[in-house]
Every structure is written in structure tokens, then in C-alpha cells.
Amino acid sequence: MTLDRIRPSHVEGWVVELLRKGLAESTIRSAYTVLRAILDTAVRDGAMTTTPSAAVRRPKVKSKEATHLTPTQVAELLSAAHQSRYATLFELLVHTGLRRGEALSLRWSDVDLDRGTLRVRGTLARIDGALLVTEPKTAKSQRVVPLSDPAAELLRNVQHVQATERQLAGSTWHETGFVFTTGTGEPCDPRNALRAFKAAAARAGIPDASLHTLRHSAACVMLTHGVPLKVVSDILGHSSIAITVDVYGHVSPTNSGTRWPPWAPC
Known part of the structure; x- marks a missing residue:
């Protein structure tokens, strides 16, 4: 997609698709972070007026207790x-x-x-x-x-x-x-x-x-x-x-x- 067509709903749909593919929650959050950094840079450089990802909640990662041995x-x-x-x-x-x-x-x-x-x-x-x-x-x-x-x-x-x-x-x-x-x-x-x-x-x-x-x-x-x-x-x-x-x-x-x-x- 060209930058001017990206909307928050597209970012949300992309996150949902990553979940459907079975990616780990931490991987999805990292991917979102990278995308947001890219779009923030586009705004800084004047290629976009707002960051669509800013309106999308950052994917959560459920805390898990580390498996350890006695x-x-x-x-x-x-x-x-x-x-x-x-x-x-x-x-x-x-x-x-x-x-x-x-x-x-x-x-x-x-x-x-x-x-x-x-x-x-x-x-x-x-x-x-x-x-x-x-x-x-x-x-x-x-x-x-x-x-x-x-x-x-x-x-x-x-x-x-x-x-x-x-x-x-x-x-x-x-x-x-x-x-x-x-x-x-x-x-x-x-x-x-x-x-x-x-x-x-x-x-x-x-x-x-x-x-x-x-x-x-x-x-x-x-x-x-x-x-x-x-x-x-x-x-x-x-x-x-x-x-x-x-x-x-x-x-x-x-x-x-x-x-x-x-x-x-x-």
C-alpha cells in the first residue's frame, strides 16, 4: 500500500493476521514496534501527516513465569x-x-x-x-x-x-x-x-x-x-x-x- 492509503484499521487487520498465523505475542509486538517507527519517520519527513499506528493499541504480551529447575x-x-x-x-x-x-x-x-x-x-x-x-x-x-x-x-x-x-x-x-x-x-x-x-x-x-x-x-x-x-x-x-x-x-x-x-x- 502507498503511505497515503494506510489507515488504523489496516494496521489492526495486519496485527490480527499475524495472530492468525500463529506468531508469538512478543514477535508480533516487535513487528508492530518496527512498523510504528517506520511510519513515525514518514511523518517526520513529511510523507504523511499522521501516524496510523498511533491509534492502534500496542499488542500485549502475557507475562509467563520462566520455567526453571529445582x-x-x-x-x-x-x-x-x-x-x-x-x-x-x-x-x-x-x-x-x-x-x-x-x-x-x-x-x-x-x-x-x-x-x-x-x-x-x-x-x-x-x-x-x-x-x-x-x-x-x-x-x-x-x-x-x-x-x-x-x-x-x-x-x-x-x-x-x-x-x-x-x-x-x-x-x-x-x-x-x-x-x-x-x-x-x-x-x-x-x-x-x-x-x-x-x-x-x-x-x-x-x-x-x-x-x-x-x-x-x-x-x-x-x-x-x-x-x-x-x-x-x-x-x-x-x-x-x-x-x-x-x-x-x-x-x-x-x-x-x-x-x-x-x-x-x-
């Missing part, structure tokens, strides 16, 4: 994944709340074990058949994440294992600088990590769990142990604290005095 379930899942190459990756995710691609994109230059921090700079994904590190999900996704003592010790163990594998691989080793690698130093494929996780989750009796479930579980543990919502939002790399509230607003601190991390064996 400390016992996390312990059982990590135990089931013990023999997997990706066991340390899963453990780091549940310690830090990183996204899968963020953790797989980590290089040793991003990790400061002396200060107990790591820096998220991008996300690893397979694009057109190649593994590439791309820009993170949002501007706030580029962040510094604190490491607990167990998480720092975990990464020290990864360093030790990687050094051993480097020696064993000899001339076949490719020095890429990644924290999580194959036996020859190449970055790990996110799809292989997902397959390994699903196999471990099935063995642990929680087949519906996903890698993102570990991120949610980490956030819930932080909040129940009294970490402020704003701090958790920054650690997770949410674009605003409102997102953190929407997803985790139901989680309350507890004074149970449980050990940290709560899924560690006694």
Missing part, C-alpha cells in the same frame, strides 16, 4: 551429563545465567580468573554453514559477569583439560582462543551442545528442559538468595529491568541459609 533437578541433570564433553558448559550456564551462544563465544581473553569476572562480547552461532561470533542480542548483552568461586574453579579445570588436549592433539591443534573447544581446538557447535543437553535431560527424567532453562534456573537461584533484581538484570544482560520483572517477578528471596551453589553435592 536445585535437586539441576544436580541430577549435571550428574547425568557428567560424561559429556559439554558438562562444564552446562555447569557454567547454571552458575552465570549466560545464554548458550554467549558461553560458546567466550575466549580466554574475556576471562579474568584473578578478578573473578568474565566479559560477554558476542554470541556464537552457525550462519550459512559456518560458525561465527556475531553481535550479542542487545546492547546490554555486552557486559561483565561476576564469577562465583565454584565458577572460577570450573574454568580453571577447563584450562587444565584444554592444555592436556592441546598436547595430545599436537600439530592437529588449532589455536582459536575459545574457552569451549573440540578436541582439536575448534569452537564447539551450538547444535551439538543442545543434543548433548537433551540426552542428559532425558536421562535425568526432565526431557522438557532446555538449555535456556539453565539460564532461568540461575536467575531464580540468584533472586532467592537475595541478589537485587537490578543486579540480576545486569548479569543476565536484559535490555531493561522491566523484562526481568516480567519474567522473574514471582521469585522471592528466602532466608533458608542453603549452601551456594544449592545444587553442589554435600
Whole structure:
């Protein structure tokens, strides 16, 4: 349609059509936001006198409680994944709340074990058949994440294992600088990590769990142990604290005095 013919009813009809197609509520709201920005620009440039989308209510997204695991379930899942190459990756995710691609994109230059921090700079994904590190999900996704003592010790163990594998691989080793690698130093494929996780989750009796479930579980543990919502939002790399509230607003601190991390064996 040409700009001069667009009416609010057309925008409403478009939103309804997206709903009929089965798109997620968050996707529809994002699409509406993009359309409104385009039409606002047209008004600014004099191509339209008013923005038709301004008269249409912004699509709502129903708040959903994030699916997360209990400390016992996390312990059982990590135990089931013990023999997997990706066991340390899963453990780091549940310690830090990183996204899968963020953790797989980590290089040793991003990790400061002396200060107990790591820096998220991008996300690893397979694009057109190649593994590439791309820009993170949002501007706030580029962040510094604190490491607990167990998480720092975990990464020290990864360093030790990687050094051993480097020696064993000899001339076949490719020095890429990644924290999580194959036996020859190449970055790990996110799809292989997902397959390994699903196999471990099935063995642990929680087949519906996903890698993102570990991120949610980490956030819930932080909040129940009294970490402020704003701090958790920054650690997770949410674009605003409102997102953190929407997803985790139901989680309350507890004074149970449980050990940290709560899924560690006694």
C-alpha cells in the first residue's frame, strides 16, 4: 500500500493476521514496534501527516513465569551429563545465567580468573554453514559477569583439560582462543551442545528442559538468595529491568541459609 492509503484499521487487520498465523505475542509486538517507527519517520519527513499506528493499541504480551529447575533437578541433570564433553558448559550456564551462544563465544581473553569476572562480547552461532561470533542480542548483552568461586574453579579445570588436549592433539591443534573447544581446538557447535543437553535431560527424567532453562534456573537461584533484581538484570544482560520483572517477578528471596551453589553435592 502507498503511505497515503494506510489507515488504523489496516494496521489492526495486519496485527490480527499475524495472530492468525500463529506468531508469538512478543514477535508480533516487535513487528508492530518496527512498523510504528517506520511510519513515525514518514511523518517526520513529511510523507504523511499522521501516524496510523498511533491509534492502534500496542499488542500485549502475557507475562509467563520462566520455567526453571529445582536445585535437586539441576544436580541430577549435571550428574547425568557428567560424561559429556559439554558438562562444564552446562555447569557454567547454571552458575552465570549466560545464554548458550554467549558461553560458546567466550575466549580466554574475556576471562579474568584473578578478578573473578568474565566479559560477554558476542554470541556464537552457525550462519550459512559456518560458525561465527556475531553481535550479542542487545546492547546490554555486552557486559561483565561476576564469577562465583565454584565458577572460577570450573574454568580453571577447563584450562587444565584444554592444555592436556592441546598436547595430545599436537600439530592437529588449532589455536582459536575459545574457552569451549573440540578436541582439536575448534569452537564447539551450538547444535551439538543442545543434543548433548537433551540426552542428559532425558536421562535425568526432565526431557522438557532446555538449555535456556539453565539460564532461568540461575536467575531464580540468584533472586532467592537475595541478589537485587537490578543486579540480576545486569548479569543476565536484559535490555531493561522491566523484562526481568516480567519474567522473574514471582521469585522471592528466602532466608533458608542453603549452601551456594544449592545444587553442589554435600
